[in-house]
Amino acid sequence: MAKIETDYLIIGSGAVGMAFADTLLEETDAHITIIDRHGKPGGHWNDAYSFVALHQPSAFYGVNSTQLGSGQIDTAGLNKGYYELASGSEVNGYYERVMHQRFLPSGRVSYFPMADYLGDGRFVSLLSGEESTVTIRKKTVDATYYGTNVPSTHVPKFSVADGTALIPPNGLPQLWQSKGPRPEKYVILGAGKTAMDVGVWLLRSGAKAQDIIWVAPRDSWLLNRNTTQPGVEFFDQTIGGQASLMEALAQSADANEVFARLEKDGVMLRIDPQASPRMFHYATISVGEVELLRTIKQVVRMGRVQSIDAHGMTLEQGDYPVAGNAIYIDCTATAVERRPVVPQFQGELITLQMIRVPQPAFSAALTAFIEANFDDDDTKNALGRPVPLPDDIKQYPAANLTNMMNQMAWMQNDKVRHWVNASRLDGFGKTIAGIGPDDADKMATLNRFRANAMAAAGNIPKLMALA
Numbered sequence: 001m002a003k004i005e006t007d008y009l010i011i012g013s014g015a016v017g018m019a020f021a022d023t024l025l026e027e028t029d030a031h032i033t034i035i036d037r038h039g040k041p042g043g044h045w046n047d048a049y050s051f052v053a054l055h056q057p058s059a060f061y062g063v064n065s066t067q068l069g070s071g072q073i074d075t076a077g078l079n080k081g082y083y084e085l086a087s088g089s090e091v092n093g094y095y096e097r098v099m100h101q102r103f104l105p106s107g108r109v110s111y112f113p114m115a116d117y118l119g120d121g122r123f124v125s126l127l128s129g130e131e132s133t134v135t136i137r138k139k140t141v142d143a144t145y146y147g148t149n150v151p152s153t154h155v156p157k158f159s160v161a162d163g164t165a166l167i168p169p170n171g172l173p174q175l176w177q178s179k180g181p182r183p184e185k186y187v188i189l190g191a192g193k194t195a196m197d198v199g200v201w202l203l204r205s206g207a208k209a210q211d212i213i214w215v216a217p218r219d220s221w222l223l224n225r226n227t228t229q230p231g232v233e234f235f236d237q238t239i240g241g242q243a244s245l246m247e248a249l250a251q252s253a254d255a256n257e258v259f260a261r262l263e264k265d266g267v268m269l270r271i272d273p274q275a276s277p278r279m280f281h282y283a284t285i286s287v288g289e290v291e292l293l294r295t296i297k298q299v300v301r302m303g304r305v306q307s308i309d310a311h312g313m314t315l316e317q318g319d320y321p322v323a324g325n326a327i328y329i330d331c332t333a334t335a336v337e338r339r340p341v342v343p344q345f346q347g348e349l350i351t352l353q354m355i356r357v358p359q360p361a362f363s364a365a366l367t368a369f370i371e372a373n374f375d376d377d378d379t380k381n382a383l384g385r386p387v388p389l390p391d392d393i394k395q396y397p398a399a400n401l402t403n404m405m406n407q408m409a410w411m412q413n414d415k416v417r418h419w420v421n422a423s424r425l426d427g428f429g430k431t432i433a434g435i436g437p438d439d440a441d442k443m444a445t446l447n448r449f450r451a452n453a454m455a456a457a458g459n460i461p462k463l464m465a466l467a
């Protein structure tokens with residue numbers, strides 16, 4: 001049995017563990033040990049389908065020390081006019097570079113891939129079976145709390161009869177290798193961002209909309225990517241969007257009205273204008289993608305799929321026959337698990353969660369800064385309250401309230417404010433900093449934001465009482 005000593009033991013080298021380690025490296029002299037089941041850093045991005053990409057700009061993603069991408073604005077495709085979105089392979093290459101060009105050469109990071117954490121400072125190599133024990137001088141950092149779940153690694157919760165073709169999205173670009181007949185129907189199972197990526201990929205790769213069936217148990221509100229762009233040139237959309245959000249939270253009587261107002265102001269989108277979405281997971285999309293997805297007319301809203309066989313599907317609300325040679329694409333993995341919030345700092349354990357939603361990388365980096373620069377758990381927890389992740393739209397006001405309370409706490413603390421303002425992962429702060437007091441239009445937008453933020457803080461508890 002090998003014996004290792006370290007200051008911080010981080011379990012998980014996904015986006016969250018990597019962002020935490022990067023800032024801890026910058027802010028302390030500590031030694032860090034990172035272990036992960038995967039063979040390479042990057043977490044779930046190692047298992048993603050080949051056509052996956054970030055759904056928010058690369059500018060806000062990764063580790064604080066190292067830019068992701070080249071800061072280009074796309075000039076073609078469905079993201080035209082917006083800042084680039086790193087592809088999955090770019091994200092994977094980026095994390096490998098961060099590990100091999102920054103972490104390991106520092107001499108202060110030990111990395112154990114293909115290693116399963118067993119608890120109590122013990123881990124086992126998945127290849128040799130050898131167990132190691134770690135003497136942890138400071139803290140254990142759990143960077144696995146969200147239990148990210150993707151189609152290629154999860155187990156579907158429905159049964160599939162023998163001879164029925166069910167593939168994860170990863171299998172779609174491999175269809176050229178298939179020796180069987182060409183599929184006549186493509187059945188997308190699931191209604192989250194992965195399902196939307198699959199719909200867009202199928203249509204852009206040549207499938208006909210009439211050959212696509214989309215099983216969508218719930219409709220979702222979606223963030224308009226127009227309102228998530230870095231840079232002063234997008235001030236009206238981003239800060240204007242934040243002002244609209246505050247206005248909607250201040251003036252609405254219930255969550256439905258919040259989203260209806262945000263749709264009117266161009267902040268939220270929905271694929272079917274007749275549907276009343278109940279779900280909100282911060283999936284971010286462009287208007288072009290929405291328009292493409294609207295061409296899929298066979299949308300099955302009969303609940304979740306329970307079983308699939310040669311005749312079709314059994315769903316919660318009945319049977320749906322599917323004729324011909326169909327291929328089913330499993331997009332039913334939960335992605336980010338909705339787990340109860342727990343204090344991030346509890347003695348010798350740090351449980352990383354989002355302290356600004358939807359920004360997992362920023363949250364982990366700032367949590368490392370707080371760990372390095374403040375002494376007691378009460379102070380640290382007051383600066384890093386985890387945001388409860390919404391699933392139903394009624395939970396959205398509560399998530400905003402925690403976002404707002406955290407932001408206020410950060411701005412009132414000199415050390416944290418300076419870190420946030422300088423952080424590459426904090427996009428909108430720089431957009432606001434770039435505005436001069438003589439720019440009357442932009443100052444008016446900022447004032448609309450500020451005035452409504454006060455009113456929103458007053459109204460949100462009423463909206464939360466309805467949840």
Ligand SMILES: Cc1cc2nc3c(=O)[nH]c(=O)nc-3n(C[C@H](O)[C@H](O)[C@H](O)COP(=O)(O)OP(=O)(O)OC[C@H]3O[C@@H](n4cnc5c(N)ncnc54)[C@H](O)[C@@H]3O)c2cc1C
Pocket residue numbers: 011012013014015016017035036037038042043044045048052053054055056057061115116117118143144146147148149150194335336358359360361
């Ligand atoms: C398709 C997709 C696209 C997304 N796009 C964006 C985006 O554009 N912007 C954004 O902000 N967010 C996005 N997200 C949200 C996503 O959750 C985060 O970006 C982030 O990648 C999650 O990182 P993580 O470190 O929490 O989890 P993971 O990537 O799952 O990393 C956790 C790691 O912990 C390891 N691990 C778990 N248990 C153990 C154990 N016992 N022993 C050893 N190792 C263990 C796992 O192997 C894994 O490598 C996206 C999510 C998905 C699924």
